[in-house]
Structures are given as structure tokens and as C-alpha cells.
Amino acid sequence: MRLTRETQYLKEVHLKREQITSYDQFPLNLPVIRHFNKIKLHPNVTYIIGENGMGKSTLLEGIALLLGFNPEGGTLNFNFSSYDSHSNLDQYLRISKGVQRAKDNFFFRAETFYNVATNIEKMDSEPGLGGKIIDSFGGTSLHEQSHGESFFAAFTERFQGNGLYILDEPEAALSPLRQLSMLARINELVNQGSQFIISTHSPIIMAYPHATIIQLTEEGLTEVRLEDTTHYSLMKQFFENKDRLLHHLFEG
Secondary structure (H helix, E strand, O other), rough: OOOOOOOOEEEEEEEEEHHOOOOOEEEEEEEEHHOOOOOOOOEEEEEEEOOOOOOOHHHHHHHHHHOOOOOOEEEEOOOOOOOOOOOOOOHHHHEEEOOOOOEEEEEEEHHHHHHHHHHHHHHHHHOOOOHHHHHHHHOOHHOOOOHHHHHHHHHHHOOOOOOEEEEEEEEHOOHHHHHHHHHHHHHHHHHHOEEEEEEEOOOOHHOOOEEEEHHHHHHHHEEEEEOOOOOHHHHHHHHHHHHHHHHHHHOO
């Protein structure tokens, strides 16, 4: 059961410009904010892409915080802080929600997933009446797996379907083969009524059919096809004429 425009969980993200008095300080000085009016989200998969420094992760973080997620990631029930470094962008965002509510929710941040794994072990070590949290991740300590294996355990074991999943650079520890496997997993979850918002640099990850790809540049936010992204064109040049590209790169 794929979500449609009528049934999707999140529909649009708006910037509350009327509450902004200055664009001089972070995060309001980011390129994404200068040209931001609203983002229309796809019912199934929306990608936020762009070069480093454009504000992709900050935007995803703002959306996640506004929805009630912990800044470092996890489910809506996670409440911990290893280092308080998140921005206040969520105060300037407004989200248009659909009628339906997701039954499962997860905010995945590649750079802080280690902290999520540590927090899971801490909570599981405390006496309680419920089951172990790690059981929902496959039962094996995330610290006893490779970085890529622990990432994939979240995608394959913890994500249950009928969910809202916000993923910030999930490809960070995944091999190309694992990235293809992740695409297959995304498709499974989409067919189970899930919606994704994903920030990524990987042309493989952003290849999900019929998804919305929003590219952030200094000039603004533009909806693009995969083939028109800088990520795709650069990799295409590399594989079609690697020697020529490396020659110009090294000579330059």
C-alpha cells in the first residue's frame, strides 16, 4: 500500500519568514534559507541533495526536531544528548501534515548513529519490565558489528513499515552493493505504506524511481531528475572517461 498525495504523512515544509529578523547568523545564513519558500514532499521518497555547506543536514535536522525527534537520531522515544550542537532552524519551519499518522518513526543520522547505539546499550542495561531495545535491531549489539552492518541492521530490522523515516546520509558506511540492497529495502517499506525524506550524496541511493529530488545550490532549490544532478553527471564522466578526467584533475 503505497502512500498517495491524499494519504501521505508529511506534505510540505514551509519557512516562517515573518519570524526572521536577520539572516546574518547560522543557520539562517545558509544558502538553503535564502531562497527557501516551501518544499513539496513526495508521498513515498523525497531526496534533499547538494554540495557540502548548502544546508542539507541542517534542514533535515530542523524537520526532525519539529516532529519531536531527538537531534542525534533514533525513535520519537529517544531522549539523550552526547553534545548539544543542533541549530534552532526548527523554530522557523512549519510542516503541513496529512490526515494519517505513521505507526513507526525513525530519524537516522550517520554521524551520530554511534551515539544512538551507545544509548541503546545504556537503556538496555537498566532494570525494566519491557524487552530489550536491541532486539528490535536484530538482537546483536550495534557496537559488535561493523559500521555498515549496524547501519543495515537499523534499515532491515528496526524499520517496520507504515513509517516515517528521515535519513541523513545513510550511505556513509555502505558499500555500493549494500546501497543497492538499501534501495530494495526502501522499496519494500514504501510498498508497506512508508514515507522517506533522505539527504544523500550517492547517485545509487537517489535512484529510486519516481522520487522527488530537490537540489540545493547557491542559486536556490530546484527539483531535478537524477540524470541532471551534479552527482550523476560527475560519476558518469568518471566511468566513461576516467583517464581524461584524472589527467585534467592532476594537471590542474
